[in-house]
Amino acid sequence: MDDIPPYPPIDPTTFDLIVIGTGLPESIIAAASSTASKSVLHLDPNPFYGSHFSSLPLADLPSFLSSHSTSPSPPRSPSSDDPNEFSLLEFATRPLYSSIDISTFSPNLLDQHSRKFNLDVAGPRVFFCAEKSIELLLRTGTNQYMEFKSVDATFVGDNKGNLWSVPDSRAAIFKDKSLGLVEKNKLMRFFKLVQGHLAGEQDIKISEEDLQSPFVDFLNKMGLPPKIKSFILYAIAMADYDQEDTGVCRDLLKTKDGIDQLALYNASIGRFQNASGAFLYPIYGQGELSQAFCRRAAVKGCLYVLRMPVTALLVDKDTGCYKGVRLASGQDIFSQKLILDPTFKVTLPSGSSPPLPLKEKLPFFSLKDDKGKIARGICITKTSLKPDISNFLVVYPPRSLFPEQVTSIRLLQIASNLAVCLPGMFVLYISALCNDDDQGKKLIHAVMNTLLTVPLDSESNAAVQSETAENGSAVQDETSESSSGGPSDSGEEKPTLLWSALYSQELTLGQVDFICSTPMPDGKLNYNDLIDTTFKIFQEIYPGEEFFPETSLENPEGDGDASPET
């Protein structure tokens, strides 16, 4: 990325829409706009698709994170002296990630195979089989560019390292070994109530009053024991905050929304015949999704240019209206509309405010309320957290690990059969909402300490080694790589950490109020909210256009089968 190659000039120079950044929302808008017969130029300064939604090789991830962790150098040249009729507003990027902490415990092993890894920048993330993004994939035929596999199970974890399977279906409740008979009965009756309600059966309608009340109150009213409440709230409805502590809960789930979540989960189970669980994960990582929409857009005529930084925004000197962008190559490209990756910011000439007409012309999208940050962690191990099962989700409900934990922590283990890592290895994605970096680190570390053996550094590594030697277990090599690389002989031993990346991501950035920015990766497990927001942006820029009309299906002979590979 350092040596920017000579840029070929782009032709034509005028488009209906310029999209900068190939993250998921940008890619969907590019595809939708192309489908609506708009001419679209899609640019990305990176040499890969997906920007903050991408899946990167192991070696590239740290540099990508750190490139977005500092404010860039000040603009190279003052902009106002442009000879043309345009004012130049310089672009800058704002930091998205902070407290980046990369630890390598097996450098040789991993470095040599960096490209064998496809690590999601915005993990953990899965598709609910029945969620909007899957519908969108099917409707647009984009699914032909992707392959999925099933995430086989969901577990709830505790602070002792146990993973309890979530009884999320009738068969799972029947099979579950940890629930008592009474609990099984209560849970199943609750599911039936919800199903009856959703099916519109008259005699089991949930009252409007209940629907508007907090979900947790409704669960209490249904007499569900704490364990089951926790399953429903955090492992099925995927609530983020402690629902029983209104003091800390920033997002109190209403019964109505809780029921909707349950409906989504329920519809997801068994939707595809060869997906045993509720979730799907794409082969080669989540970055495939953005790329698939880019391919969809390209088929419809969207022009793609990667490795193309954009330096400035061109605005009409008189009216202050947006006119186009100046590329790093020096070329000016013009368009009616502009969509920007959220990390871009525009530096206004000091002391001036954006011209009023701009404010009106460009819609302003703010994400939902301030949600602070999200702490993310990526860990690589050589053994699965649970024998006999490789791809699964683990939820740590609030306060399940330590008393001050007020948010759910989610962990997704993905194995090499999804082509995200070296054969025999596992990638763990961990995330939790937090107020600040320290709190976030604490949350991620709590999970890692519960589930993994973390070799602290070379010194403590030696200590671990001598300990094992005393125990008389298998003779270990002297080199630290092999000692940390091989999993312990004892089957009970926790998986050993080989590599980890911990970082915090901003959930909201200060919005530039006259630039149409797409949302950044959110704290959710799936893409539902992102798709919603993206849809709204599209409607805003092209109010008269249909968002992927039904007839746009590329291959009408395809039966819309998104079922994953077995």
Added chain:
Amino acid sequence: MHGRPRKAPKPEEEAASVAKAQKLRALQTQFFSFHHNKIYTKEAVELSAKLLEINPESYTAWNYRKLAVEHYLSQPDCNPDLIKSVLDDELRVVENALRQNFKSYGAWHHRKWVISKGHSSVDNELRLLDKFQKADSRNFHAWNYRRFVAESMKRSEQDELKYTEDMIYKNFSNYSAWHNRSVLLSALFEKKAEGFLSKEKVLPEEYEFIHQAIFTDPDDQSGWFYHLWLLDQTVTTDSPLLASSWPGHGYDVLLVEDRCYNGSAFSPFTALHSDSGSFPIVLYFNQPVGGVSSSTVTVECGFNKNEDLLWKPLSASNSQTARVWVAHLKIPSSDLHSTVEVSVGHSKGIISTRGFEYSDPSMFSFKVHVQPMERGFSQVSVAESISLREENFKIYGTQSEESIINSFNQLSIKNGHESTASNWRSEALAKEIECFRELLSLMDCKIGKLTLARLLMAYDVMSYPFANKLVHSEEVLELYSDLMKLDPTHYQYYKDEHSMVLLQKYKDSVSSAICGPICLRLNNLSLSRMGAFEKLLWVQMLDLSDNELQSIEGLEAMQLLSCLSLRNNKLRSLTALEPLRKLKLLRVLDISYNQIGDHSIDTTRYLCSSPLSHSVGSESNKDETVTSDVALIDNWEAFYIFIDFNLNQLDIVGNTIADEKFKSVLVKIMPKLKQLDGKLLG
């Protein structure tokens, strides 16, 4: 597949169906011509395959193929390779047919037939089955076939049991899988296979397993069915047992030849009037048995030879198995004080209908005293009318009388029951009771209530075999009353069960008598069904008036009955009186104010195996002139029912059937009748 609503066919679907029918008709015509002319050429056989692919239900085509196969196999140039190719062809045709309709009886049967020839690989069948059972895991054809295949390839029951478990874990609403499980377990129990030696170990695990299903979804039927099977396995002992007898052990039986006896030293409960010169010995088993005879049951007494005794089963169907068996001892004319010893099952031969040998040899003895007839006095008593009306009875309410009855009941069933009342059974039941109480505390559940009622009854019977009152009877009665309200569709069933419990409750507490025979009063209890006969063998007078009885099935066990009132019940037909034909001592019968004749069509005949169809056992030899009587031919039902009766007194007023003409027929059939509807007959 299940739970899919049927949709009205679209016009294009209807058109397709018409086209298909046309094609089918053409094929069929050609097929039949081949079939009739016994043409088994390659082309003809191909045609039948085509037909079956479209319509697998065409069993004629299957039969044709069987003939064709036989034809090929009987050819002189037939060799193993040819056999194999012919049979493989058949399997392929069946598979195609099953693809069209995997619930085709004919296709599955044909496959069995081909496999039974023994030339084809059975392993392949298991793979095919896996495919079909994946497509529809509840397809009972596939499960049936699976049992056949598992047996042919000698697959172990344990492996199959594991398979049912896997299927159940996939979807526990699979009655076929549960059913197969019960079949496999039964086989393992029978074999006493490793790990299945005792029900004691296996059944609690199965209970635990089924609880998961029942608690998760109490609305699903399959779990309850399996639970019912488990309950049955828990309560029924394999080998039959003697439940009670008359006379019981230690009885002093006084036989009087007239109705009034003066031996006040004897209890009224064991004084028996007999005018037929014999008295019955009744054996009541806990399940239907066969093989009761003078070689399996020995009766030692001074006045009858054991070999002369003829044991007869008392059952509605005249089959050779019954719960109740009776033999008649002849009473010697002289004064007699003798001890009778009865040994049951000391030599083998008594076998339950399920094939288990009676294995609990027991012996009981009683004394018989014969009181000679006092001449002259009996003439009076015969003419005297017997009335069961309450004012004629004194109440036996005192403690002492009750305890007498109690002691009889105890004695009568004391034949080694203790040894078989295993602890684990009642423990298992107690656990189940606790479990279902919990379920009912969570939710209202009809089948849960019914199951709890059944469990409580089974528990009481098992845990307190000698108690006269059931500990939980009040609770059970309440459960059945609830169910009658909650589930009106099955009202009659609950009502019947309710009656059975009521009987257990009342049978010992109300007894009153006049002048000799004991009368058991079970009147006005709104009984809809009669039961508990094993404890009522001693009853000679029974008042069942003012109840809701529709049937008196089982009453034939009460061999001592001489006087029975069924006044004001809901008997709807003469055939309902069938059990009374076997009561040789019955002299007084009141069936007034029932509904006999209300319904021109006797539905009981369709519901039960018709009693009249086996009425060949009629013992009477009425002369031809009677049977040729026109009135009798019109009333052949009455003829068959009443011909064997030895009634002195009959009340039939208040039934639609009982017009004057009918009464005159009755008088013809029963010349011994002295009194009809309170009127003395000339």
